[in-house]
Amino acid sequence: MLKTLILAAATAVALGSSAFAAPRVERVTFTSHGEQIVGDLYLPEDLDPARPRPALVVTGAWMTVKEQMPARYAREMADRGFAALTFDFRGWGESGGARRQHEDPGAKIADIEAAVAYLATRPEIGKDRIGGLGICASSGYMVTAAAEGAAIKSIALVAPWLHDAEVVEQTYGGKEGVARLEAAGDAAEAAYRRTGKQALLPAASPTDERAIMFKVPYYTEADRGMIPAWRNEADPAFWRGWLTFDAIQAARHLHQPFLMVHSEAAAIPQGAHKFYARLTGQKQELWLDNVAQFDFYDRTAPVKAASDAVAAHFSATLGDAGEAGQ
Template identity: 40%
Template sequence: MRLHNAFTRRGFIISGAALLSLCTTISIGRAQNTKAQKASFDLNAANQLIRQTASLADQRKWQDLSRLFSTKVLLDYGYPELLGPQEIVDRWQPLLSEFDTTSHQLSQIEVREQDGRILASSRFSASHVLKDVLGGDRWTLEGRYEYELENQDGTLKVMRMRMIPEKSSGNTKVLDEAKQRSGITEPVRNHTVEHVTFESGGDTLKGWLYKPANPKANEVIIAAGSWTTVKEQMPMLYAKRFAEEGLTTLIFDFRGYGESEGQPRHYESPRRKTDDFKAAISFVSGRPELKKAKITILGVCASAGYAAQATAEDTRVSRLALVAPWLHNPEIARRNYTARPGVSPNGYDGLLNQGRDARKIYEKTGEVRFVASASTSDSYAAMYIPSPGIYDYYFNTNRGLLPQWGNQFAVLSWTEWLTYDSHASAPQIRVPTVIVHSENGAIPDGAKAFINALTNQPKVHWIGGSQLDFYDGEAKIREALAFVTAFINAPQVS
């Protein structure tokens, strides 16, 4: 089994004019011979990589600079964006080339391993010189960089980079003049993004709060995506669209995923994820500006079940929205996990046995067995897709195959996932509910059974499209969210 030769985790870099992130790679085999490993890396190589992100930009060695980045970098210079190596160079080159000189001095570089991720940080002082500018020829910015690094086939790459400015000195007109000469125009956004943290089960979860400049009063959405995924995938797209409509939105990484703490990593636990949703509810309820807000929980695909369960258990939720919901019970799971070549005695029971064995090993030794989340060749993977077709999302680096994701699945997850009954919470849901799905999406029969089990009268919209269209299809996301925003804005909803 091998989707790509190694599976990535995260780390942070922050330097002068740029933020970079890198992650380490963990090679994995089949469930029966894979176990959790710490990220291994060369400390000197990590330090050199971090320094090169600054020095190569100062030297204007753009091609060499682009080689330092992973296939997709979460670049955050005040607003988180996923960019490829050339896209980053295309952002930096026009502006930096207008300065006569730049000098990004890094200090206090720290590199550490945490939860299998390579994280780094540094202080920076970035001096920019442009002659013949009224008021002086130098502008200096000081602050901090955070990075995450990826070990890509033995070579460290930056996969996450955030710049946190702290102090500006000198003539700021130097920056303004360089921007004007370069022809760069700043993107106009009607919202900002705040990095936030909150606790769940003793672990720190990290997320982004999308804050519109003119928010709809007393409304907040908490959104999450498909199973095994991270906030940089479909949640990021949904949050941006909601914020553009004036709706404050929180997205976050569940425990064991992405930037959040938690062990085991990549553990698809419905119970744990439901509790994380409830921790997110506590977080937004504790924000002074959101204390009186009506909370809408939105779940895409598998998060629909967790969102529904959290809604049933927590009276602070005002509305429930489910988009392309994967809603299974053990009977539906058995039907959907039967076709697994080589998995004995059959797909469902074989995977369940794998999960039980992996759980015993974890409880006895602390070791975690992993398989791929998505694979074209390994029938033991969480999603075995021999012919990707419309499921190209998980295998395309321009779509869902992100280094921030990691493409790993803890085998012990099967014991919870295959026996989970997402329909059980339906009779306890008392709040207004909207469901948007497609007959060509994932297990529509599961959604119909869930709808029949609801005691309220949900708004249900069956529209066209495949399951993956709801993940990153611009038109389909806008269509689905039009129904959700209309539902939220409807005066009769309380």
């Protein structure tokens, strides 16, 4: 019944989305902890500063840049009348930061908070109508930012990667597998502190077994995630910070309306179920059949299904994208 209700609402949003003009993209900058953040703000052409609309911060998978899956979903949201901001986290893409390609949950959470604060300064946007859309790994960062007090009024997650210590052990080869990765990360961190140089590895590769994501699709496909804007490198010193990051603990502190779109065929669904069970506020979930993790990033059918459900959720919780707000 819940799936039917969500899909019915999503259909209504999809049918109404044709009323909005094609979005325009504005390059924007703001700061986070003294470093410049570069973003793309997707704005419907008929946006009127006198009638502020709801806006979304859209973030993607780990080790990615704004032009990958965040751009796809930001455009989908803008097509449905929402303003949508994507950006490069510090150390990634076009944004500042001396240490590059380093997956740092704490820093990324802070950057989401800075992005929300930036959106609140825009005259086209209702400062009390800002939502967060997290995809894959950044889902954990998004819910943590919201739980810690960022002015995020509603949350949607697509194919969320949500783990705690138990899920980490299930995913990375038990206690021994986790210990090996942490040791490798600690060695890379020690070398960085000693020399000031990063020992970067391939982020993804179909042939190089050193890659963080070995034989993983999307990132290794030129017509998908392997785009010129993406630098295919990763700092292996990230491992301990990533493996000890607990996204699931945020659930008990989360009070914003919540939607999750996932599939049992995608990554670590057990983490998503565990997180959802701990939520005490308004919540909805939509589970799609037989959708792989990476297909949520750019395949037409799952992206449309997820985007329709997400737009319906934000319309219900932030107000319709065509309505005036403050």
